[in-house]
Amino acid sequence: MGLLDSLGGSLRNVAAAAAPALIAEALKQTNLGNLQGVVNQLQQGGLGAQVQSWLGNGANLPVTAEQLRAALGEERVQQLAAKFGVPADQVLKLLADHLPATVDKASPNGKLSA
Numbered sequence: 218m219g220l221l222d223s224l225g226g227s228l229r230n231v232a233a234a235a236a237p238a239l240i241a242e243a244l245k246q247t248n249l250g251n252l253q254g255v256v257n258q259l260q261q262g263g264l265g266a267q268v269q270s271w272l273g274n275g276a277n278l279p280v281t282a283e284q285l286r287a288a289l290g291e292e293r294v295q296q297l298a299a300k301f302g303v304p305a306d307q308v309l310k311l312l313a314d315h316l317p318a319t320v321d322k323a324s325p326n327g328k329l330s331a
Contacts, residue, residue: 240312240319243300247293252320253329255289262288267317272324277317282309285316 241252249255259268259280270278286294286309297312298305323329 247296259288264288271317271320272327280313282313285309285312
């Protein structure tokens with residue numbers, strides 16, 4: 218493995234570690250408010266099974282960018298994209314990649330602590 222491969226892997230690890238804080242901060246600046254707000258919206262938007270898996274013990278069910286778009290609505294997606302300063306498709310991919318683990322870590326006893 219070359220130096221650039223190592224550097225790339227390190228940057229991905231840093232980005233993954235920072236994702237929960239970035240997500241939480243961006244949510245504070247939208248009408249969702251926080252992780253509880255996004256969890257509520259996703260449950261109302263038909264993603265109850267996924268959300269329940271993130272809150273409970275065991276494996277986290279995945280979620281796709283399109284499922285998030287449908288559950289959150291275009292207005293909220295655009296708000297989040299603006300807060301992150303990236304296109305909507307990128308913010309949806311970020312959320313799809315990191316939201317399950319973020320909610321899981323914030324809910325050690327099955328309820329969100331944040």
